[in-house]
Amino acid sequence: MTATSQEPGVAEAPAGLHVTYDGAVYPAEEIARGAAYELFSAGAVPGFQRNRVGARTPWHRFVHVTDVTAVHGIPPSSSSPEVPDTPLMVPLNRVQGWDAVHQLSQTPAYAGHPTLIGIRHTATIRRGTRMVKVLSARQLGGYLRGWLPHGFCYREYDVAHLRLPTDLALLRTDPDAARDGLDVAYALRWRATDPADYEIPIGDEHRGLVTMPPHDRVGAPVLGTGFTPSDRHIIPEFVTRDVGDLPLPANAALLAYTPDGAEVVLYTYQPEQRGWLRMVGPRWRHLLVGVPDIAPDQEYVPTGEAKRSSHLVGTYGGQEHEAVADLPGEFRVLAMTRAARYPVSAPRRRTRYATWRGAPCVVLREESGWARLRLCRPGPDSVAALGAQCYERGVYEAWAPVGELVDDRGVDLAYPE
Known part of the structure; x- marks a missing residue:
């Protein structure tokens, strides 16, 4: 089946971009610089859903680039100077198929x-x-x-x-x-x-x-x-x-x-x-x-002026300044005026660490003699010892008296230039 026909008055996908998916060719739009595609169909196709009101076709679906077998036309990402991310590579063969790897x-x-x-x-x-x-x-x-x-x-x-x-x-x-x-x-x-x-x-x-x-x-x-x-x-x-x-x-x-x-x-x-x-x-x-x-x-x-648990610093003119990452490749002085946004050298991330009751933690903030901690390596024993609470998947935090913290220090993680 080839689903390339369009309803009267419905425009083609930009630049005539089409992709082959599951043996059929569909008009498509690129998503996330080619990481995925939105496919369009004039008729109902298994796996497709009703499209938004006023869309070019009544049916659409989203698929990852690794599920697409061919791309026809020039996608917008082809002119981008940005280096693409590496895909997840899954070796499949007759002995080890997709279901086996998924399991x-x-x-x-x-x-x-x-x-x-x-x-x-x-x-x-x-x-x-x-x-x-x-x-x-x-x-x-x-x-x-x-x-x-x-x-x-x-x-x-x-x-x-x-x-x-x-x-x-x-x-x-x-x-x-x-x-x-x-x-x-x-x-x-x-x-x-x-x-x-x-x-x-x-x-x-x-x-x-x-x-x-x-x-x-x-x-x-x-x-x-x-x-x-x-x-x-x-x-x-x-x-x-x-x-x-x-x-x-x-x-x-x-x-x-x-x-x-x-x-x-x-x-x-x-x-x-x-x-x-x-x-x-x-x-x-x-x-x-x-x-x-x-x-x-x-x-x-x-977002306020409270001291943050982690921030960037860099060197300009022989002095240390708070910095900002303007990616994909630049670190510069964090300044309100454009003229003062100088590039910095030796960029590094500074984070405060401490140990409480034998558990290594990140110190998030300090208030009135108490420190807010996040466990670096949470486990059943450390969570119980600190009375930590889970706030989201993998994130455990607790309050501790500042006087009970040991090895309280700032740690710099240097970034290569």
């Missing part, structure tokens, strides 16, 4: 299987890789008020085909799914500053998360295979280094996804003002109605 990825007992480890390490992060964290409405409000990226996240390349709120629910890390419903999904998207900021949740260092009992965790279990739990997808997951905060780079974005798969940029991050600039007009403001304590018509939401 391996979903079974904690196979976490150390050589085949699985080899597959997992083909999905890599480079400087400038776009990362995604799916959020609840409550989490979206938290980022608008100053939270930094932390915990479990994904490469945009691996999840670009998950555009519907029902599909994105798979990637949520919070306990609010039943409360929020599935009418809209939110996400934070940013560029990775350096691969050293991320870990693959496999091996002995993350064994504690794998063995965490159900009553002490939030969200899906951590399998220890490096893949997120799913009944049909093989999606590589990452966690921020030591489950710590990462400084927001310039032009990070808070997004919304509607039931028809439209991506809406709600806010973009402006580092000089340490705040979020609202991007949506009246058409999309209803997407923010369910976000706690956020006014949908607010032009600018400042």
